[in-house]
Amino acid sequence: MSENGLNLRFIFTGGGSGGHVSPALAVIAELKKRVPGADILYVGIKNKAEGIMVPKAGIPLKFVNSSPLPDKNFFKIIKFFITIFSGFLKALFILTKFKPHVIFATGGYVSAPVIFAAWILRKITLGYFRPKILIHEANVHLGKMNKLAAKAADAVAVSFSETIKDIPSGKGFFSGYPVRNIIAEGDKKKAREKLGIPESAFIVFAFGGSQGARAINRALAKAAPELLKDPDIHIVHGTGKPFGKDHRYHGFEDTISLLEKNSPELLKEKRYLIKDFIDDMELYYAASDLLIIRAGAGSIIEVCTLGKPSIIIPISSVYSDHQTGNARYVERAGAAVVLYEKTDPVKGVNIPFIETSELVESILSLKEAPQKLEQMSKKATEIFPGKPVDIIADYILYLCGISKRPDVTEGVSYLKDRILGLSSVELEHFLKKVNAGEKPLLNEDEKRLLKNKIDTYFTSSNVILRSRALRIAGLAYYCELFPLVIKCAASHEEKPFVRRDAFEALSKLITCDKNYRNQVIEAILHGLSDLYYEARFHAAKLINVFGAHYELTEEEREKLLEKLYRNIEDRCFEVRVESILAIASIENDEERSVKNFEKCYYDKIWKVRKALFKAYETLVKRKVIDSKKALEETDKILITSNGYITDYELKKQLNSSRSHISNMEVK
């Protein structure tokens, strides 16, 4: 192994999306400068971003097979293992032939076979063949594959210092996200000359990643006619395109067809440049005034390092919101404006979109405020300090035994959000605490985010998530969903859990809009004879809440009572309990109520009898029944029960002593 790196061999792997390839390329460029004679090989998979970007950078590329972790489908899992295994064999072959000193993996499923193969080789040759493994994680949360790979790795470089705690101790270090130097060194004037765009123009550059972002493409295609009314505005639109044949969304074709339909004149417009794949990114980056981007860690860090103001549109996802987290991080630092993707459960739109007007307005208002833009771009450069490329290149050389171990730098820390990162279950829990006053109320910004999340849950195809969305909507007092919630409650097509939770949500949202009063009554009547018991008792429970806010007409009262009296003999005890309580809150006829309640005096479940006591109390309070009669009746009810509350005296004493002690401390 010599100083000039003649014998050094490096394997770079990782890919799938541009965000995994470009940090690797950035590091390669730096390494080539430092050890010009080194052998470098890139290992990726076919039909992905690396297939285009790597050969363009002049680096030899080899392919292995791999695929992302599948769902719980058995056959997909089998297929996954076969793919990974064949990829592993290919990787073994490449490794034994190339004999690298260091493997640098940017994660994603693409690098898994290579790392696994390296690990196995190390085990079976008892450490004789021992390539060092360095992994780079771009996001705040360690990916699944990287979590596994970290165990085999010698070191893991992270972009956010929070990630270090998830990595086996001693292996993690902060590097930041490597940005290609060519990108970082672009010149605005020269770039514009090259592109033939006048210097006075205001260039908006929208780029939703190498595979394209549907919401950005569609919104921009719709907003373009409006924006181009301003003669200064130039738009560069990178639609992205799928790499393989298999795809659900073809960015370029979709956008073109949309344009042909709505505004065909734009296709010939000089100021609207539309491309499927942009490979000279640095030129466009340098030339632009405002960027519209997704919030993958790669793109935001690239854009911030360049000091460009941006409009960030994070991808909305039911299961993870690291993009939203990244976007809000930059927004809080004052370097970007965040627009959220929306879905519209009321209208039944479940493909995320961005309001065209919102996009137009944000672009125009930013254009009108050059000072703000300048400030944003200044803030942007301050967000991600350090020189990630240097740190990583140093570390690679250290792993080869050439240079010393680089100093540890303090990383960028990531602000914790109250809502982000919570799963739907945790979110429900959190809101309960907010409503109970244990946590401070949500501010406007958090409410905006929350509603957005509820919409996403609600439009997902997962029934459990939909029903949970209803409960969360209730807890969040999300009134815009009110009509939809009523519809869910009274629907035959919805699943049982959804119907139940719709009633639960209704009890919170009932005051949202008085115009829907009649529909609510309809829903309750429907719910009282629902086939699912939990829906029946939640419907009965709702009557109480309803009565507190609205007056009942005589006709409605009779209809409700008729069903409630039928439910008093229901198979399910919870329905009986709630029916009794509901009857007590609306009944005006003494004789009828007593006659029906008598059926439950010896009910097997004591909770039903407990409800009877409460019901008589209510009836007396409402002056339907006189107290003497009520006492007589309560006397008849069976009072033996098989339930009691255990109360641990020691814990009671502990609690009281504790509260006394802490009070004394305050004084």
Place this chain on the structure above:
Amino acid sequence: MFHYIFDIIKESGGPAVFGYITSRTLIAFVSSFFVTLIIGRPIIIQLYKKGFRSFERTYGDINSQSKKGTPVMGGILMFITGIGNAVLWCDLSNPFIIILIFSAIWFGVFGGIDDYLKIKNKNPDSGLSRGVKFSIQILFGVALAVFVLNTSISPLPPNIADGMQVPFYKGILFNSGFITFLWIVFIIVYSANAVNFADGMDGLAVVPSIFTFIVIGVFSYIIGNFVHAQHLLFHFIPGSGEIAVFCGAIVGSALGFLWFNSHPAEVFMGDMGSLFLGGTMGTAAVLIRQEIIFIIAGAIFAIEITSTFIQENLGFRNYRRILYRAPLHHHFHHQGMAESKIATRFWIISAIMAALAIITIKFR
């Protein structure tokens, strides 16, 4: 261990009574019960000190009505005394005993790891994942099945090893190695999980386990005794009588555990206890090839696991609840029935079913 001493006593002309299986079972039971009582409190206090305490899914202050803070992983108590006394009083050269002690260690240790992870991460969902738990059980089941079915190492006579036996029928229903293999794996997975599900209330899993072990002990004594087996029309399995001694040790330690675990509980068994009991129970039943008797005697476990299965697979798959809650004891609890009442009623059912299983001895 004492087995050898008893042998020496017998050979040198002393009384042979200590060497009998019956007397050793009784001694193992008594010794393991008292040892559990003696070491119970110090161990519980150590568990509490080390932070092995229960916590609830919903967080809050210490509630004087909740069981939060009770030491968990009390299974270690049964683990120590059960295995310890088995080693002391059983014939350690007996292949059945080797297998049983191995199963006890296997399930106890993995249950302990599961408990430890939960405590360490302060999250009841962060124990071993479902997949890992199932693979541990299946792995053991497969090993046991291979051991039983492989004629060169199996201590069971070949036609019994792969024969299906049912109550009330003196013969062997059919012989099939393949079906027996699957059946054994199923029984192991079933028994480990079933006890785990039943462990949700004070004393709810321990008492039915005791009854089941007694039944298995009685059967193994009969099957392992040539005269009794012939008289009662069982298929004689040489050496299986020793299982009764093992059962005696486990019953003693479980009873000792109940001393502390009875409502209101001072300690919970945790997964360490439930997997330990369930795993050894299933293994013992397989070794004497009386799995159906085991299912009857442990009917409570069958009920608990079936109710969970119904709720999750018939209910949640169709987005509805069928029972109020599952496993079944939560269903009753939701209706307002007090815990001690539910536990007692389950014990009664369990006793009746155990008696029923014993009765089948005479009707063949």
